[in-house]
Amino acid sequence: MSLLRRWFDPIRSSWFYQKPVRQEVLSTEQGLSIYLRLDDVYSYLAVQQLTQLDDILTDDLKPLKVIISNTSSEPPNGMTLEEWRNYSLEDAKILANQHRFSYDDEKPEQPSPEALKQAEIILRNTPLTGQNFLYLLEDVFHMLWQQQYGKLRTLFVMASQHQRPQNFPERIFSHTPILESYFEFGGRKYHAVDDLLRLTRRLKQQKLLTGNPIFLINHIEWREHLMSDAEELAEIQTMHPELDLYIALEDPISWLLLAYIKEELANYYNIQLNLYPLSYHGRDSFDWSLATRLSKRSEVKFTPFCRPTAEGTLNMAQLYYSVPEEQRVDVMYDILQAVWTKGRDLSFKPHLQQMQQDLAIQDLTDLDVEPLLKANDQQCAEKHQPDFPVLELRIEGKRYVFNSLYRVWMIESIFSNVLEHKYKTENELERAQHMSEAQDAEKTNDQKREV
CATH class of the missing domain: 3.40.30.10 (Glutaredoxin)
Structure with missing residues (x-):
């Protein structure tokens, strides 16, 4: 390390560490935006919170801006695209189980290319706005990620034959590369799931919410143990x-x-x-x-x-x-x-x-x-x-x-699940043993009656 850095870094970082952790007020000029990809599983989890979030936003942040990209950025840490997809599908399952999101636990898979094209046309052509659009957005994601392709095709036929592309400033379709869904507020990015609580704390601090944000109900806070028994x-x-x-x-x-x-x-x-x-x-x-x-x-x-x-x-x-x-x-x-x-x-x-x-x-x-x-x-x-x-x-x-x-x-969370599985297995074995003993007793009684 250079002599300059050895002397300068302590001064610079000491100043940084002493300043307030949070900037008091972030600008609301650009509103609140969420970036999504139809083939991103984290986007699927994120849209399940949007109607609830939109319901408690103040007018300063409405309408919620939705940016839908059709382009993925490069996977992190040198992972291949296939490795990233496998990881994100498994990680999303963990998040869904912990936070009670809807998800295909048995066989999650990426939506087909044809289904993605149909979904984009449905969302481009719909005249719905506000919460009605957010409900439709969530429904379309459910159809994609639960392989409800029959429902999706029905909507696609209606949208393509009876509607035309709409132009709303709060609904943007882009080619900007996005790896996974995120919110943007005041020039800062927040992971759509992992940083949701941090985002809502910020919004609440700035009095930009009309109600209490109740998200991710099974979130485990730092130094608050899940198990105390x-x-x-x-x-x-x-x-x-x-x-x-x-x-x-x-x-x-x-x-x-x-x-x-x-x-x-x-x-x-x-x-x-x-x-x-x-x-x-x-x-x-x-x-x-x-x-x-x-x-x-x-x-x-x-x-x-x-x-x-x-x-x-x-x-x-x-x-x-x-x-x-x-x-x-x-x-x-x-x-x-x-x-x-x-x-x-x-x-x-x-x-x-x-x-x-x-x-x-x-x-x-x-x-x-x-x-x-x-x-x-x-x-x-x-x-x-x-x-x-x-x-x-x-x-x-x-x-x-x-x-x-x-x-x-x-x-x-894993410890809790391990114990839950252990107790469940023990209870099932105990019930099976009781049933076996009851059947043996019944058989003995039958034999006695025959004698």
Whole structure:
């Protein structure tokens, strides 16, 4: 890290960290927009909330602008289009189960090209506006994603024969590449599902809602545990869950999530935490405001300065691999804490030496850590996840893979589902046993009567 950055980053980020997390007022001049794609499964989930959202918007944000694109942007993290589609279909199923969205659980599949063309003509030609259009939009998405192609064709025939293309300023059809659905307000983008609560908090703060926004009712807040019953908690603890965490060392979100999981979840649920540091991925241009908001909400300290360079991440990995395996999680916690809260630059020799002393490491490992990081990269790539950190949870013989700050809630949700399945299985076995005993008793009685 250059001398200029070493001195300038702390000043710049200290100023950033001290300023208010939220800009007090975002402009309403451009209104509220939602960007959709008919073949995007996240758009399918998003449209199921639009009529409810539109119902509580103030007149300043009406009409809700709907932009429908027919072009997808490139999948993230080097994924192929097929990998992204498979991931998003499975991820949407998880979101739908958690938040009670309508979804095809058995065999979700992409709508056919012909159905997509018919749906676009229906939406282009309809004279409906306002909430009536939003209801139609939701119905069309249901037809596409539940393969109700007969209904869709009926609407298409009516729209193509008896209506003509309409021109409404709040309804736009474009070729702008969109990967997944998102809202736009005041120049900021909000993921249509994952950031819906953050968006509605912002709108409520600016008094742009006429009622309470009740969305995503099973959302799990930071440091609010889903499971508090002592017996249920003990059941999970005896299952000895394991959690693998693949982290990019230069990514501040990795620090925030590792700290949160270690402080709040690992001991609480008796999770064995395994860390796999990754090689330098150039995640230097991170969203400071997002990381700062997450820091506040998760109550994990964070000051974004002295961002690790490629050399710094290698030195961090060398410290990590210089201690016994059972100490490595604690050591990585201390390393990342020093980097992201104390401004340690581990590409700077005095900082590295001080860190080695703080960790009581006598001698650094002679191992070449680069191949170790590359091996971790390969394992992580095999999980086919679009973002970091990547998490794999193992419990009761099953494995669950997910990623990023938006899916940490899945840890507790999975535990809850595992217990629910366990109790259900036990009850079914108990009922079956009672029925068997009753049948045996009845047979014995019949034999006695015959005698």
